[in-house]
Amino acid sequence: xxxxxxxxxxxxxxxxxxxxxxxxxxxxxDSKTDSPDPGxxxxxxxxxxxxxxxxxxxxxxxTYFNVVSGHDVTAVSSAEWITVSVGERTKVNSVTxxxxxxxxxxxxxxxxxxxxxxxxxxxxxxxxSQGEAAGLVVSKVEGVPVSAEGGKVxxxxxxxxxxxxxxxxxxxxxxxxxxxxxxTMTFTVxxxxxxxPREAELTFTVDNLTEKVAVMQNGAEVSExxxxxxxxxxxxALSMGMGWNLGNQMDAYNNNVASETxxxxxxxxxxxxxxxxxxxxxxxxxxxxxxxxxxxxPDYKIEAAWLDRVAELVGYAHAAGLNVIxxxxxxxxxxxxxxxxxxxxxxxxxxxxxxxxxxxxWQQIARxxxxxxxxxxxxxFNEIHDGGWGWGDNRKDGGKQYLTLNGWNQAVVDAIRSAxxxxxxxxxxxxxxxxxxxxxxxxxxxxxxxxxxxxxLALHNYDPYDYTLEAKFSEWGHTGKDVASYGTEKDIExxxxxxxxxxxxxxxxxxxxxxxxVHRSASRxxxxxxxxxxxxxxxxxxxxxxxxxxxxxxxxxxxxCSGLFNRTTGDFVNNAADVVAVMVKGFxxxxxxxxxxxxxxxxxx
Numbered sequence: 001x002x003x004x005x006x007x008x009x010x011x012x013x014x015x016x017x018x019x020x021x022x023x024x025x026x027x028x029x030d031s032k033t034d035s036p037d038p039g040x041x042x043x044x045x046x047x048x049x050x051x052x053x054x055x056x057x058x059x060x061x062x063t064y065f066n067v068v069s070g071h072d073v074t075a076v077s078s079a080e081w082i083t084v085s086v087g088e089r090t091k092v093n094s095v096t097x098x099x100x101x102x103x104x105x106x107x108x109x110x111x112x113x114x115x116x117x118x119x120x121x122x123x124x125x126x127x128x129s130q131g132e133a134a135g136l137v138v139s140k141v142e143g144v145p146v147s148a149e150g151g152k153v154x155x156x157x158x159x160x161x162x163x164x165x166x167x168x169x170x171x172x173x174x175x176x177x178x179x180x181x182x183x184t185m186t187f188t189v190x191x192x193x194x195x196x197p198r199e200a201e202l203t204f205t206v207d208n209l210t211e212k213v214a215v216m217q218n219g220a221e222v223s224e225x226x227x228x229x230x231x232x233x234x235x236x237a238l239s240m241g242m243g244w245n246l247g248n249q250m251d252a253y254n255n256n257v258a259s260e261t262x263x264x265x266x267x268x269x270x271x272x273x274x275x276x277x278x279x280x281x282x283x284x285x286x287x288x289x290x291x292x293x294x295x296x297x298p299d300y301k302i303e304a305a306w307l308d309r310v311a312e313l314v315g316y317a318h319a320a321g322l323n324v325i326x327x328x329x330x331x332x333x334x335x336x337x338x339x340x341x342x343x344x345x346x347x348x349x350x351x352x353x354x355x356x357x358x359x360x361x362w363q364q365i366a367r368x369x370x371x372x373x374x375x376x377x378x379x380x381f382n383e384i385h386d387g388g389w390g391w392g393d394n395r396k397d398g399g400k401q402y403l404t405l406n407g408w409n410q411a412v413v414d415a416i417r418s419a420x421x422x423x424x425x426x427x428x429x430x431x432x433x434x435x436x437x438x439x440x441x442x443x444x445x446x447x448x449x450x451x452x453x454x455x456x457l458a459l460h461n462y463d464p465y466d467y468t469l470e471a472k473f474s475e476w477g478h479t480g481k482d483v484a485s486y487g488t489e490k491d492i493e494x495x496x497x498x499x500x501x502x503x504x505x506x507x508x509x510x511x512x513x514x515x516x517x518v519h520r521s522a523s524r525x526x527x528x529x530x531x532x533x534x535x536x537x538x539x540x541x542x543x544x545x546x547x548x549x550x551x552x553x554x555x556x557x558x559x560x561c562s563g564l565f566n567r568t569t570g571d572f573v574n575n576a577a578d579v580v581a582v583m584v585k586g587f588x589x590x591x592x593x594x595x596x597x598x599x600x601x602x603x604x605x
Contacts, residue, residue, distance in 0.1 A: 040070030042122035053127035060104040071119040079113030108135030135160040136206040145216040150191040169200035227374030236509045241282025242587045243548030250288045251329040257292030265553040273320035275570025280584035287329040300360035327379035334387040342386035345400040362415035370421030379429035380412040390434040402444035410448040429458035460514040463487035468517040474525040476532045479603040496543040516550040521557040527604040537586030
């Protein structure tokens with residue numbers, strides 16, 4: 001077949017295009033890889049991996065290492081917890097990335113696996129080590145349940161690291177002196193002064209693992225033969241111990257209606273009473289104002305909710321192992337309310353109504369507590385006077401107010417004794433006029449008749465008042481400079497001595513239902529305050545007169561600022577730990593070398 005010129009030209013162009021196409025493909029390959037080059041041996045590129053392998057923490061993670069080889073590679077793991085991915089070999093340097101996805105280690109041991117990279121003729125291996133997960137196992141608990149007196153609880157555990165420890169209650173404290181490397185921890189459990197058992201938890205934490213240990217403690221046993229009592233004034237005084245007032249609480253009122261929170265204090269909690277007992281307080285006086293909580297004549301019915309709250313607080317105190325005093329408090333303040341002694345002394349009809357109300361109220365109160373033991377004491381009323389604080393008409397009315405007060409005291413004793421149960425022998429506090437010791441010495445004051453013979457004289461003592469309550473002076477005693485002219489150490493001893501001679505030596509126990517000294521902001525002034533309170537309480541011990549500190553909850557400094565304990569938590573206020581310590585020591589210490597003279601000699605200079 002002959003070719004035309006046209007056919008020749010077309011054939012020539014086909015040949016040229018074919019050559020061009022062939023030339024363009026010479027040496028072509030994937031943009032990321034080269035053809036196999038057996039001259040490049042398989043090896044791990046990363047120096048850190050060559051020296052140490054791959055080391056990772058217990059958490060899930062992703063990592064990688066690089067190999068170089070003249071061939072494409074494969075990679076496998078010896079363990080399922082490593083997932084291996086192989087990248088593409090690079091064109092430039094024949095490097096391949098080996099990616100690893102490592103699962104979290106939930107075991108308590110370090111684990112090791114091998115990742116093997118292979119070519120048709122070579123292999124290299126990389127070791128992967130992963131840290132252990134947290135481990136925590138409690139193996140033994142000793143010392144539970146704990147006795148009411150307190151003790152030690154020991155927890156033995158196995159863990160991969162020293163655990164963090166948290167206790168759900170402050171009455172359990174870790175003993176830090178134990179060696180944590182032993183994984184044995186000892187805890188100190190404070191005494192339980194409550195009659196109720198209690199329970200808390202110890203929580204041990206290592207990373208996100210926790211172990212809990214329940215710590216149970218028995219309640220304290222309340223002896224039916226304990227409480228307030230004894231055969232002598234000394235035994236009675238020591239059974240009462242150092243006392244404290246829940247002041248400005250149940251005695252507070254606004255617009256002639258009593259309210260626990262009316263004067264700024266929050267409601268009292270069980271924790272408060274436990275902390276009081278732990279601080280060394282033995283007796284709590286709970287003043288109660290009944291204004292606005294009593295119905296009309298002739299029943300004078302007490303509001304149930306108010307009496308219930310009084311009973312609840314008494315229960316808190318009893319559970320904490322405390323003696324309790326409750327009374328009728330501000331109903332007779334300054335003769336401003338129904339206990340108006342100024343009017344009653346001159347109006348027989350009015351006085352008869354007062355006696356009827358006193359009788360009805362105390363019968364109700366006493367019946368409510370008729371099954372409570374000797375830890376509970378009643379006090380007829382508080383600081384009865386005509387507004388003159390003992391310097392009013394009582395000194396010029398021919399003894400009418402004194403006679404009226406004697407009648408009121410007798411009515412209270414008769415009402416309580418007639419209420420049945422434990423009230424037949426319950427201790428009753430009988431206040432002198434204005435609770436003033438000097439006015440108890442007066443022949444006008446008479447202790448009521450009592451078939452049980454279980455009455456105490458209730459007095460208050462804030463001498464010198466300008467120093468202790470008004471804070472007009474910053475110092476007190478024989479070494480002080482800014483001092484009042486009365487109420488010195490000598491004056492206190494003279495008053496206490498006369499109380500002892502007039503009453504205690506004749507078999508009538510006496511207690512100071514209120515005493516105290518307000519907080520100061522200056523350290524020197526506080527030093528004198530501590531000296532005053534220690535001297536006062538030591539004198540109380542010497543003359544057998546148990547003192548009850550007045551705490552109104554105020555956390556400030558100066559006039560009327562006498563707070564010691566937080567009403568919610570029971571924690572100390574300001575430097576109250578020091579204040580309570582010196583008072584408790586003053587009244588309770590039996591150390592023969594610790595005397596009134598030694599306290600006197602330790603006065604601030």
